[in-house]
């Protein structure tokens with residue numbers, strides 16, 4: 069008798085890693101031995117990126133130098149800007165990032181002196197600007213379409229009376245090599261989070277907005293053998309180049325069962341005006357055997373520790389938000405999912421409302437996941453290369469056997 073193997077490689081230990089632990093005892097997440105709770109409370113995304121890519125937490129001087137390196141790496145070469153401008157306005161933002169990263173790979177290829185770690189630094193600083201250059205270029209002259217816009221209390225004061233969003237947009241669209249936004253951004257205090265929000269909104273974001281965004285980047289950075297990381301490792305295992313692993317990771321992250329879930333969550337919760345409506349609709353969907361995005365997990369069985377952290381921040385941001393009802397709506401969905409299915413929210417569920425309250429357009433949610441996960445993908449590509457063996461499992465053949473050859477005229 070043959071024993072049926074679990075689908076989707078569930079429960080299969082597909083290799084070793086020293087980068088992170090996921091779901092030990094059903095819960096818990098560590099990056100190189102550090103608890104996610106500590107990283108999110110005391111650390112920054114730059115420290116997390118350094119830890120993942122270089123294997124240790126940076127000291128004061130190393131962190132300052134790293135931030136300077138990232139700040140310098142955040143500007144886009146002119147040919148790359150042109151390529152991004154040629155992409156259609158309705159292109160999928162994940163494909164824009166795939167094109168952007170691959171195009172950069174043709175301009176700044178991996179070499180002995182330009183290592184995977186160097187390119188990772190370049191990409192985690194430059195992918196946000198790539199996305200936002202393409203975004204603003206195509207929205208030149210359009211009304212602000214950021215849903216919910218940034219809550220008033222989260223906005224930094226702009227004292228010159230100018231409309232920096234319009235300036236940044238127009239300048240990006242004009243094709244000048246350095247946009248007004250980049251010129252004006254305080255590069256001495258560069259953070260990936262602060263720079264992204266600045267380029268999006270055309271003004272410095274409030275401290276709390278930058279901090280919440282920074283924490284979300286920490287939470288999204290790494291997660292063991294998740295689908296996109298595993299796919300990136302498969303690509304690395306063929307001795308392909310670094311950029312190809314990243315392109316693989318982006319393509320795999322896009323799907324709704326993985327990174328795409330945060331956008332699907334937003335599409336769900338914005339359909340409801342009240343918690344009661346959300347609860348009833350969730351019950352109806354479950355009865356119809358539909359998936360509710362942002363719930364469940366392949367590895368965690370008790371809870372996703374990242375969800376507790378981002379949920380708290382989503383609640384805090386909702387206090388200032390125009391459409392603050394999205395937080396109680398989300399809680400109502402969570403309540404039904406726990407009651408009916410004993411399922412808990414994963415990181416994507418409350419990230420959706422948190423990003424929305426920060427004034428981030430829904431179509432950028434999964435690309436932001438890319439900006440962060442580049443760190444984890446890189447750590448895994450480097451680990452795979454250190455002790456490489458081609459990843460090539462076998463399949464149990466279940467197709468037809470020994471068919472007689474059919475001549476052309478015999479085929480239906």
Ligand SMILES: CC(=O)SCCNC(=O)CCNC(=O)[C@H](O)C(C)(C)COP(=O)(O)OP(=O)(O)OC[C@H]1O[C@@H](n2cnc3c(N)ncnc32)[C@H](O)[C@@H]1OP(=O)(O)O
Pocket residue numbers: 076078324325326327329358359360361362363364365366367409411414415416
């Ligand atoms: C950052 C991230 O990438 S986290 C993951 C993001 N993805 C999502 O949120 C998508 C929604 N969730 C899901 O589809 C799944 O929970 C996954 C893909 C995350 C994990 O999938 P699997 O490990 O294969 O779990 P599986 O599909 O076997 O689920 C077990 C049971 O729970 C149910 N279930 C799991 N997740 C959900 C959900 N979100 N909504 C409704 N039911 C669910 C399944 O239907 C299944 O029920 P059954 O036993 O009656 O058939």
Ligand SMILES: O=C([O-])CC(=O)C(=O)O
Pocket residue numbers: 288290291293294295326366367414415
């Ligand atoms: O681990 C997984 O399967 C998905 C996930 O939560 C992640 O990649 O962050």
